[in-house]
Amino acid sequence: MVNTIGRKFSITSFGSSHGKAIGAVVDGCPANLPLSEEDIQIELNKRRPGTSSVTTPRNESDQVQILSGIFEGKTDGTPIAGVVFNKDQHSKDYSMFKDTPRPGHGDYAWMEKYGNYDYNGGGRGSGRVTIGHVIGGAIAKKLLKTRNIDIVAHVTEIGNIKSKEHDFDTIKENVEKNVVRCGDLKAASEMEELILSKKAEGESVGGVVEVIAKGIPAGLGEPVFGKLDGEIANILMSIGAVKGVEIGRGFEVSNLVGSQNNDEYYIENKKVFTKTNNSGGIIGGMSNGMPIVARIAVKPTPSISKKQDSVNICEMENEKISIKGRHDPCICPRVTVVAESSLAIVLADHMLQSGFIHPSNLDKQ
Amino acid sequence: MVNTIGRKFSITSFGSSHGKAIGAVVDGCPANLPLSEEDIQIELNKRRPGTSSVTTPRNESDQVQILSGIFEGKTDGTPIAGVVFNKDQHSKDYSMFKDTPRPGHGDYAWMEKYGNYDYNGGGRGSGRVTIGHVIGGAIAKKLLKTRNIDIVAHVTEIGNIKSKEHDFDTIKENVEKNVVRCGDLKAASEMEELILSKKAEGESVGGVVEVIAKGIPAGLGEPVFGKLDGEIANILMSIGAVKGVEIGRGFEVSNLVGSQNNDEYYIENKKVFTKTNNSGGIIGGMSNGMPIVARIAVKPTPSISKKQDSVNICEMENEKISIKGRHDPCICPRVTVVAESSLAIVLADHMLQSGFIHPSNLDKQ
């Protein structure tokens, strides 16, 4: 069951860009949660292509249908199948890449693993599979909201431009105000400019996306092989273009001494807090009640129009390819909602595992 | 089963520094692999404390016993239980920290999750649980060696000092020549100096550990929720002090354009290679046949003798603590073997999942 993730709250992903549909089955959502197709659609719209200058001009409506698990407007405790029918799955011709892997894509590994069925994994290797993540994430978010857990993701770096905004509410507000989904409006406009200039050169550009969750109780995560940070790292690293995951200060800790990095405790209003949040809300594999902060490194979109060296694996000879068509010059803005969804899925799973959310207490807070 | 990791080749970890023993049950190792306690002991000795100036002076012999799964010097296909009896589990008194979480440790989250049974999780939260990882890793490595897969981890950064060595064989040779387990001998001596100077200040220091595996066939990893990079990120992030995981170029990709980051293909001797290895050997969640390269950010040891702010969670008042005793001024050298073991466990699991290793073909290469 390598297309399923989660213990109590789990997602089984299916579908590809070449088939009839893409979707997910969400297992473990308690009964009695109000849920509509609109709840999911709002999230799907954030990853939908064709909505701005910095995403691919391809236009797909990506309308979700819920096939099961809902009764009279509420979840009924049984699996929720959500599905998006592909509008025109035959519109793109990948046959030219049948024997010639595109640099930066999973094509070659896919060919070695599965053979050439579904050319180049174009179908299942496609970013469209994250529709399944977002369906699961939308339900997870709704469930977490019953416990006042809120999540936001934003683009913090594109090339060498960095966001300076760290306030959760400001970020949440600002991401809706710019096409880059950056929490810092000044940085956002510089980022947009950079992306468009790279697009004009037939290039793409990478970046960093940060995802923050607040309202987390202490004690989520199961040492030693169900740790919260381990499972967050797994699901985030499994997003197509991601090459790195950090929690809290992340790689900066390598250049700190103990007294700089340790988060000291204090008490306020009979509650325990840490003065700093270098740990990013997770320590010893468990949440400590502070906001969870994770960052992911997103590589530049591999599909570029520049000519590149590749090989024909049947003829076993070198070959040059150029990838025509419309591509995202920077995938970061669309990755934000996938990152939010992924974190939400892991958190919902652990809220259920730890009993903070339980079928019998769903309506009590 | 939150103390078990892996599908076909799995590790169930048990034990704490307070109990009688620490160990692991390894399930899924095929029959007919030659295996002795010595094979495991060699690896355990690499993480054993008390062996150099840069580790804690505590001395523990950590002798492993194999309780099951071996018949006449070879594995017999049934679970292998390996156990290290704690020499003197009552030697340390943690009762002073019973209500006062140590900054940078998992104590507070542990208290919130489990209550105070086993003060501060000192037992299970201890770095000693990685003995289980190393037992599993030693067996995994031996299994991988039947397919000529070799793994090495080395310290690449301590503070602002960086290793410049990238050659697998040189690294493998050099790590045995210096106490820091750095692959670059010049950097190693600077690192040692830095660690000792921080130790003298009652401080600790963080760093980066890189782990490399070569000889990997293309096609390991199961999209979309059994991806090789996701599972590597999970197990590496689950090592106690780790706050970040990178594959290949990692966070550098955020500042690259597509043509810089894509690894172009070429053919040599009828085999496919990439000119660069920015992907770190994994693309689309699957291995591509190039060496797998991962790096982890290791935080400075949280136990420092400097006075720190904490709280008494019973009295609910602020309190200062100072952590006496002998601690590792830098955990990186001892983390190297845990990182090697962790990567080996994931790779052995996928070699079995993909059928590259199978009970019926163990003796054939």
Added chain:
Amino acid sequence: MVNTIGRKFSITSFGSSHGKAIGAVVDGCPANLPLSEEDIQIELNKRRPGTSSVTTPRNESDQVQILSGIFEGKTDGTPIAGVVFNKDQHSKDYSMFKDTPRPGHGDYAWMEKYGNYDYNGGGRGSGRVTIGHVIGGAIAKKLLKTRNIDIVAHVTEIGNIKSKEHDFDTIKENVEKNVVRCGDLKAASEMEELILSKKAEGESVGGVVEVIAKGIPAGLGEPVFGKLDGEIANILMSIGAVKGVEIGRGFEVSNLVGSQNNDEYYIENKKVFTKTNNSGGIIGGMSNGMPIVARIAVKPTPSISKKQDSVNICEMENEKISIKGRHDPCICPRVTVVAESSLAIVLADHMLQSGFIHPSNLDKQ
């Protein structure tokens, strides 16, 4: 993930009789298996109601659609989602049973577990969920056929009438010739008569279904907690109306002595066989190469028109109910295909786990 079963070949079931659709996602089917909707439809038609005098007269067409996992007429190695849209999910009114559990149904346990969302679990507790099993089973059967494994289930007992037929091929032929799906034509007509007489009384009747698989290689099954007989017992006992599972001689072994029950070995044409098959092809939790024979006890359909004692769980008072409508007087004939599907799913999973079927050898026999 309590709606998922299987390790390498797994089924995630979703949907209820009240929602839009019912279906399953099949994960782990190797690429390159020819598969069409027709392959699945043939199996679904065997469990479809309204097809004979001994099943409910309700008529549902149960047309399957494959949403994913197929490319150019063959599986592509990614999850296969199969779905049957419910024709008219609002046609039945269960609201009268909202607070009054029907004897013999899961209603009361369902109410206690989930509350009253989806009245009486009528949706998910319905026998219609086995559509998901049959979708998965149809694919499993097709996969097993590539290794010449064939499966048949037949009704061996209804009330006190017993089938006397034991020959695989005769059974396979005969089940298609009578509405009871009994392998013995003489017994079949007596069974039909008995069912119709009970139906006339407003009653229902139980029976026994036997399922046989031939062509199984020795060595399937993973001791000690992945045993073949344990997993077959699990999936068969999980079919709604089943109250007992036997392998081989089953409960008869309690009245045998060792020399009667042991299957002695002999050699013919350089192959090992047993003289008898009391073990039903499974011993020590593993297949031994002989046909696998399992039998299940199927209870009489609980929906009967006779007046029965129940309770109103809101008012907490006794209440009488009578269940009107059209029901199967005997569920055994329709259970046969579910039993075949269930066994096929477990066998396909173990054929993949053991490497007898592997993505790389699918087209080789």
Added chain:
Amino acid sequence: MVNTIGRKFSITSFGSSHGKAIGAVVDGCPANLPLSEEDIQIELNKRRPGTSSVTTPRNESDQVQILSGIFEGKTDGTPIAGVVFNKDQHSKDYSMFKDTPRPGHGDYAWMEKYGNYDYNGGGRGSGRVTIGHVIGGAIAKKLLKTRNIDIVAHVTEIGNIKSKEHDFDTIKENVEKNVVRCGDLKAASEMEELILSKKAEGESVGGVVEVIAKGIPAGLGEPVFGKLDGEIANILMSIGAVKGVEIGRGFEVSNLVGSQNNDEYYIENKKVFTKTNNSGGIIGGMSNGMPIVARIAVKPTPSISKKQDSVNICEMENEKISIKGRHDPCICPRVTVVAESSLAIVLADHMLQSGFIHPSNLDKQ
């Protein structure tokens, strides 16, 4: 992880009769449960050989040691490793059976699966592996007792002699009063006589064991692939000599009509009961609050001194064998505690999954 069973409360089994030790790691037991080695030893003594005329005269002390998971006399929430060192693992010579499978044992399947490493699987295929089940079961029972759930197993049939006792408390008392562990003292002495007469003939005899659990809340079990009856069937069928599993009326339902088999409801003291318990406490895959009743068919011990036909699988020729040594003439008495343990493990797992037992409420009832 085919040697692990359970979701929240799981058992990982290891060891064989040929190795140093046999044991289990229990994961998921909440912190704060009082637990001693004595608690486990009491249960192990029930399956210990050499204790009566109807078991093998081999004498093994089977002393358990707890290696982890206990702190100051209570569980600490981390994995509990229990181990029994084999007193003299080299005492028995199985080499004569190296190439010659014993009829009725798993030897042949084991040879085909694993090759001859560990001759005939004598080690892992041995009934001694159920020591792991009993270690897990002892902890599960203690956990269930905090919720007033009590379990007893007794022998109900040997040959054609049947127990007539159905009262839980009487059974519980009587099983300690006779060597057969039958709940009906009159039947017990007849059973003992029968076993001894078969023993005198160099034969063995089969029987039926019933296991009953009372105090179960309604709502345990997770439709559709985590059903309580399915998981009970799995673990019971996985006990070495078991060939059939029944819940409630079991195979008798095949000869009942609906109105006979349906359990009608009534209210007493504001609680819901059923007049009969034909369902054996499980319906729709969930507990309904009535006692859970399961029965297993136990085959006659395959090791008999009578000469039997076998084959030499290396020479590929027919061969006769006779199994000397001391064997159980009837395994049923010793299976009772394994059946209790197995049921306890599944129930503890579901009590945790459903939240009836939760780390935070362990001390509250």
